[in-house]
Structures are given as structure tokens and as C-alpha cells.
Amino acid sequence: MATGEVKVLGSWSSPYVMRARIALHIKSVNYKFIEEKLSEGKSELLLKSNPVYKKIPVLIHGDKPVNESLIIIQYIDDTWPSAPSILPSDPYERAVARFWAAYLDEKWFPSVTSVGIADEEEAKKAGISQMEEGLALMEEAFGKCSKGKGFFGGDEIGFLDIAFGSFLGWLRVTEKINGIGLIDEAKTPALVSWAERFCSHAAVKDVMPDFDKLTEFGKMLFPKIRALAGTR
Amino acid sequence: MATGEVKVLGSWSSPYVMRARIALHIKSVNYKFIEEKLSEGKSELLLKSNPVYKKIPVLIHGDKPVNESLIIIQYIDDTWPSAPSILPSDPYERAVARFWAAYLDEKWFPSVTSVGIADEEEAKKAGISQMEEGLALMEEAFGKCSKGKGFFGGDEIGFLDIAFGSFLGWLRVTEKINGIGLIDEAKTPALVSWAERFCSHAAVKDVMPDFDKLTEFGKMLFPKIRALAGTR
Structure with a gap:
């Protein structure tokens, strides 16, 4: 299991990025939000963390990147399983x-x-x-x-x-x-x-x-x- | 939780249908396979069970339909949690x-x-x-x-x-x-x-x-x- 600092690469206007942040808030997980500035091109960290799609959001947990917003929510729910849970239990x-x-x-x-x-x-x-x-x-x-x-x-x-x-x-x-x-x-x-x-x-x-x-x-x-x- | 008979609506040539069947085989779940014959048009059961996409596969558990092959696999893993498990535990x-x-x-x-x-x-x-x-x-x-x-x-x-x-x-x-x-x-x-x-x-x-x-x-x-x- 991944451990370490949690970062979110994202942008204020992206609904997909918002998903990752809301899930972290629900679990009371501290994280660092790193704004990808589109005007400056994609960051090295983004290209390295999501080489297939090169898209935000990326959740980085320790040195492990997780891509795709719905997968990120499920990862957060699985990694911090204490209540409140995000996916239904049934x-x-x-x-x-x-x-x-x-x-x-x-x-x-x-x-x-x-x-x-x-x-x-x-x-x-x-x-x-x-x-x-x-x-x-x-x-x-x-x-x-x-x-x-x-x-x-x-x-x-x-x-x-x-x-x-x-x-x-x-x-x-x-x-x-x-x-x-x-x-x-x-x-x-x-x-x-x-x-x-x-x-x-x-x-x-x-x-x-x-x-x-x-x-x-x-x-x-x-x-x-x-x-x-x-x-x- | 859903209980009852398990059915799969599908077709022999569909990779997505195969996924549902393989997952059921792994869990040793008995099920009835109902072949959708494309030449005869979509069955009433299919239209009723997947009104949004009208696509195979559909897994029907008791009276509850589950759509979308990757979601079906996860449903099968969650519903019959005994080993062997299909999703990684980490x-x-x-x-x-x-x-x-x-x-x-x-x-x-x-x-x-x-x-x-x-x-x-x-x-x-x-x-x-x-x-x-x-x-x-x-x-x-x-x-x-x-x-x-x-x-x-x-x-x-x-x-x-x-x-x-x-x-x-x-x-x-x-x-x-x-x-x-x-x-x-x-x-x-x-x-x-x-x-x-x-x-x-x-x-x-x-x-x-x-x-x-x-x-x-x-x-x-x-x-x-x-x-x-x-x-x-």
C-alpha cells in the first residue's frame, strides 16, 4: 500500500479535479494542491505521472500516481477506509x-x-x-x-x-x-x-x-x- | 443485497459478455446464459434490463439487472466475496x-x-x-x-x-x-x-x-x- 505525502495535480475549473479534492475532504486527508497552469504547458510532473493521457487530475500518494477521477475516488475510499465511506456498502x-x-x-x-x-x-x-x-x-x-x-x-x-x-x-x-x-x-x-x-x-x-x-x-x-x- | 437466480443476456461473439461469464466461472456461480439473437432484434428482457444503452451483456441477479461489463465483474466480485478474488486486494x-x-x-x-x-x-x-x-x-x-x-x-x-x-x-x-x-x-x-x-x-x-x-x-x-x- 502506498504511503506518504498526498498531492493533487489539477486546475480550479476542472470538474474531474474537484472530484479528487472532495473525496479527500470527506476523508479529512491533508494534501497539497498543485495548480497546472495551462498557459505554461503541461508540467514535467504531469507528463511523468500520467504518460498515457497527460491529463489532470493526478493524485500522487508518496511516489505513486493514480489517474482518472472516478478511479481516484475509489482509490481514496479504499486507502482511507474509515467512515464516512464513499462507495455504497451494498x-x-x-x-x-x-x-x-x-x-x-x-x-x-x-x-x-x-x-x-x-x-x-x-x-x-x-x-x-x-x-x-x-x-x-x-x-x-x-x-x-x-x-x-x-x-x-x-x-x-x-x-x-x-x-x-x-x-x-x-x-x-x-x-x-x-x-x-x-x-x-x-x-x-x-x-x-x-x-x-x-x-x-x-x-x-x-x-x-x-x-x-x-x-x-x-x-x-x-x-x-x-x-x-x-x-x- | 440481491439474491436469486443468475442470468446473463449475451452473445457468443461479444468480448464484453465473455467477461461476465469468466467472472462467474471463477466464482463457481451457476447461471443461465440467454443468447440474444441479433437477427431477431433486441429482446424485451434486454430493453427492460438496460433501458439506457440497450446493450449486452446484462447480468440479472434475482430481479436486479447489472449493466456494463467492467461494473458486472466488480459486482460479481463484491457479491461472491469468497476466494478467489478478482480485484487485487491492495x-x-x-x-x-x-x-x-x-x-x-x-x-x-x-x-x-x-x-x-x-x-x-x-x-x-x-x-x-x-x-x-x-x-x-x-x-x-x-x-x-x-x-x-x-x-x-x-x-x-x-x-x-x-x-x-x-x-x-x-x-x-x-x-x-x-x-x-x-x-x-x-x-x-x-x-x-x-x-x-x-x-x-x-x-x-x-x-x-x-x-x-x-x-x-x-x-x-x-x-x-x-x-x-x-x-x-
């Missing part, structure tokens, strides 16, 4: 939480990105519609997973809360830039109150990016990605 | 096994598919080159994970063995159809002997598809996928 509930977390990464969040970078109205509408379908599924999943309690994980923030909640900043930026409401009382009432609870949770509030700052960042970032996509 | 080794399994699904196997459906020589060469890069990474990973023993999981087949080994049939079909050697003594000596051990393992040999049958199936399938891709 095998079936664990499988369900893993399923929705993978769904959010592979299907749902790409639709958020597609809305951000769409330069045609039709593509934007299609992306928004996909986002809404996903949110309806998550509203339903919340009913099943939370069993009447405040979080997907029950009384406390769990794996799926972290996986989904980390996207709330970018979800709100998408709502703001497009002048639309996606999580709202009419369509997804359970998610509205869940999102409030999540964002004000002690393990989350210090790493949830400032909304105005993230909106400005999105307004700067999306056209750049769009331009890159156009030159492919 | 948290770091578990993270490494999860990392490579995700790499194989997200990066490496798509290159195998790209070779199969490529209709231009250049695209085929690029795909083969990506496959070779991935195999070199897996050869290196084998050295680190196996610690001088026979499998990625050590003395016994583990999570990464199942994730990677399930692709061996399609790897060999790709070699055969293109008249090339990808896993061979010169380039990947450790993987050569690992692949032999894996394919002749008691938990594997009855579900590893017949090579000639899979080759014929590939020759029929790839042009169909290519035609579909061309009409997008």
Missing part, C-alpha cells in the same frame, strides 16, 4: 452508482460540452435536449438511490453525488450563457434541492468554482475549442 | 488494474475495430500502429502487475486479465484477416505466454469463441459496419 447499490457515474462521463457531460461549442442553433438545441433527457434520468435515479434522504448516497455525500455534483458549475454556466433553466422546480424538483445541499456541503463549498469566474472562463474557452474543432 | 494495485481496463475499452479496442472497418490502406495502417503501441504498453504493464507470476492478477486470473483476455479472439481475427502478427515472441514475449495461459484456463476455455467461426463472423460483420458508417 454490492448492487455500488454497481448502480458506478453505472450512473459512467453514464454522466460518457454520455451526459459530452452533451454539455456540445452546447458550449455549438456554432449552429440546431446543434445547440440538440445538445440541450440531450442534457434535459439526462437530467430526467438523474431525477429518477435520485428517487431510487437516495431512498428519501438528502443525497444519492443517502444521508451523506457518496460516489454518485461527487460524480454528478462536480458538473454543477458547468451546468449553471450553460444555463447562464444560453438563458435557459435546466435544473428547475418544474422539471427536476429533487435535483434542485439536492444541488443546493451539495454545493453548501463542507467538503464541497471551498472547491466549487466561483460562478461568475467560471462563466467568464467558459465564454473565453468555448470559442477557442470551437476554433480548434473547425481547423481539424 | 488499493493501489486495484487502481492500476482499473486504469488499464478502462484504457483497453476506451482507447485500445476502438483501434482494433478501426482496423476491421477501414476501407483505405492508410486508415488501416494507422489503426494497426495504434494497436501495436497499446500492446507495447500492455507488455510493460504485465511486467509491473504480474510480479513475475503468470497473470496480470499474479498467480490467478484477475480483473485486468479478464478485461484484456476477452479481446484476444478479436485480436487474432484481426491478425488473420490482415496477415499480420501483433502479439509475437519478438515484440511482446510476455503477452504471448500470458495469452496461452489465459485461453487454456478452466474459467475461460469454454467461452473463448471458436477462432474460425469468429473469423467468418468478422468477415461478414466488418463490411456491414463499414456500409453503415458510410451512410451516416
